[in-house]
Amino acid sequence: MTASTGSRDRLLLEISSFITEHALAGTGEAEVVLGVCERLVAGGVPLCRMIVGVDTLHPLVVGRLHTWRRGSGIETTEFGREVIDSTMTSWASSPFHDLYTGGTSLYRFRYPPPDGRYPFTVLEELAAFGLTDYVACLQRLGDGVRLGELDCVYSSWATDGPGGFSDADVALFDALGRFLAASIVSRTVRQIACTLAETYIGAGAAERVLGGAIVRGVADRIRAVVWFSDLKGFTSMVDTVDPALVLPLLDDYAEPQVAAIHAHGGTVLKFIGDGLLAIFPVGEDAAEACERALAATDAALSALAEVSARRSSNGLPTTGAYFALHVGDVFYGNIGGADRLDFTVIGPAVNEAARMSAMCRPLGRDVLVSQAFAGALSQLQRRLSPVGSHTLRGVAQPQALFAVIPESRKRDDV
Structure with missing residues (x-):
């Protein structure tokens, strides 16, 4: 050597x-x-x-x-x-x-x-x-x-x-x-x-899963703002446009929503067809979480308008989105089969948010929020306009709903 x-x-x-x-x-x-x-x-x-x-x-x-x-x-x-x-x-x-x-x-x-x-x-x-x-x-x-x-x-x-x-x-x-x-x-x-x-599965859920939260049926009870959104007229659109255009459309309209949610401290949990489920966990101040969710909605609406303008100029089909915001207790954890789990949220608050989204079209509103969400807001209540109490499918008691007035409009324009 x-x-x-x-x-x-x-x-x-x-x-x-x-x-x-x-x-x-x-x-x-x-x-x-x-x-x-x-x-x-x-x-x-x-x-x-x-x-x-x-x-x-x-x-x-x-x-x-x-x-x-x-x-x-x-x-x-x-x-x-x-x-x-x-x-x-x-x-x-x-x-x-x-x-x-x-x-x-x-x-x-x-x-x-x-x-x-x-x-x-x-x-x-x-x-x-x-x-x-x-x-x-x-x-x-x-x-x-x-x-x-x-x-x-x-x-x-x-x-x-x-x-x-x-x-x-x-x-x-x-x-x-x-x-x-x-x-x-x-x-x-x-x-x-x-x-x-x-x-x-989203950053928040990923952190929990990689931290060891992988046991089926184990979930934390948390308070959160629940965001549910879906695209306008998507079902009928799928029947009329070239199938090759559907996936790019979904991507174009999902990206601004995801970006807005993440930018305001929310977590996207899942895509359900053309729908999107997200949460904004509530800390010590429910108003702060609601304000972040509302700001994310404003940002998403603005970005979606730009997406539609760009797609229209390129001769592509366009749409918009309906949004529902609710706040309440949810169970956040593993749900599913023994070898196929979903880390998500369940509970009445989630169901109510989904039903509220379905009310946007008949009420002619892009954004609806619940009484609980409205009650948690403080200074931003001026942006809410009551649209009455409505029976939501699967919900026992009629729910008071509020439309969100766009920031660029005055209350007397509504």
Whole structure:
């Protein structure tokens, strides 16, 4: 065993222990990568540039890349799905693509090339930085670990040192790549779990589920503003428009509502056809929660009007939405079968909000609120106009309902 190999073996043990310790502690990827690079340099490895990247399973983000440069620290870049087409050319002409499609796991390139030719565009671009050696590694994930596009972790290691890397350095990178991949996959899988939970059941419900609230029939009794909305004339619209236009329409009209609810501290629980169920949990002050829900409704109405204007100018079908706001006690937790649960809210307040939404059309109002909601408001009661007591289907007693006057209109215009 040469001295160089022995020193690299000791360095491998030190850095792999560092990676493992921080992986178990849940340390962020960038911090781990930074620590690895700093320890390599301190251990005598002539590293000047290193990158590690991973694809992920996310509705908006394709993947992320951590880039370390000597003297500059580390930089993290996320790639959104909107730029994937523009990055395909560079990906296809990279050493990583060659490793990915060729079934190998390590590629090395020494500068300058004897024939003056660069097999990959990025290698020629990096030549301007005075590199003398470049190593690319690809760690493939097994079938039991892969999640969507998360199927490998790639890294590259470069030096501008006059002698390049030693063979022991290259072996060290190959070994460390495996430890880094395991660490990054562990962290990424947790992020994917959080993302999927938040995307499909909402941030508040996701936090509870990932925190251990997964037992069927266990629910918390909370007080909340219940939001129920649905699209105007959607059932008849589905029968008359091109089916290919229905899903984009639903997306266009759901997005502003979701954005408004989240911006005002609410949680979207589920989509029910063209309907949307959300809650605004009540803290110490019910008026504050009601005011946030009302502000979210205002924001949604404004944004939906813009959506309709844009769609109309493009010759696409348009619609609007009805909104119902109620406040009351609900049960918030797991409901369903033993192996198929829904984390949602149930209770009379939820049913009443849904029935109130159905009253918007016959009453000719876009937004209706309940007596309980109106009673919780303080200064904003001036924006409410009584529309009488009405019998709601499945509700024993007639309920007093109030229309919401748009902010841009005066009370005497109603």
